Amino acid sequence: MTSIAGGHGETSPNSSWLSARGFWLAYFLGLLIVHLLLLSVPLVTISMAWTATNLLHNFAHLYFLHIIKGAPWMSIENDANRRWTHWEQIDDGVQFTTTRKFLTTVPIVLFLLTCLYTRNNTEHFIANFISLVVVTLPKLPQFHGVHGARENRLLPFCDFAKTFHDLNDFQEL
Secondary structure, three states: OOOOOOOOOOOOHHHHHHHOOOHHHHHHHHHHHHHHHHHOOOOOOHHHHHHHHHHHHHHHHHHHHHHOEOOOOOOHHHOHHHHOEHHHHHHHHOOOOHHHHHHHHHHHHHHHHHHHHOOOOHHHHHHHHHHHHHHHHHHOHHHOOOOHHHHOOOOOOHHHHHHHHHHHHHHHO
């Protein structure tokens, strides 16, 4: 068995830390620090700070959980994980675990708080809602293993269209 840098024999040390003790507290504290830093910037209103916090959080969430693939180290034992995003590696791909529920709930609660503190301002609502949709769609079980335009697909729905097209080709034979 080859040793993994920083690993302790775990199947996916890349995502096991998300289930570790204290992760939720550290996550909330990091989010609070970012929000307080934004509030401390002169000329930034409360509405702008909440929207910026939400957009920064959702961008980071999307990038680190749904865009980056593989593990930060190279190992022959992680070949299967190299093609999966960080989100797909969490809890070995099992859906609806507490870690996945937590990481799905946080953007929704942050969106609701942002709507409350921006007093449902239309511009803020549109930006925050689009960001919420973009960050929550890849978390749905229907999108597990679908990587979108990075693999010459325009939309995740193209998988369905391709499968349907292949079935029609099979029926013509």
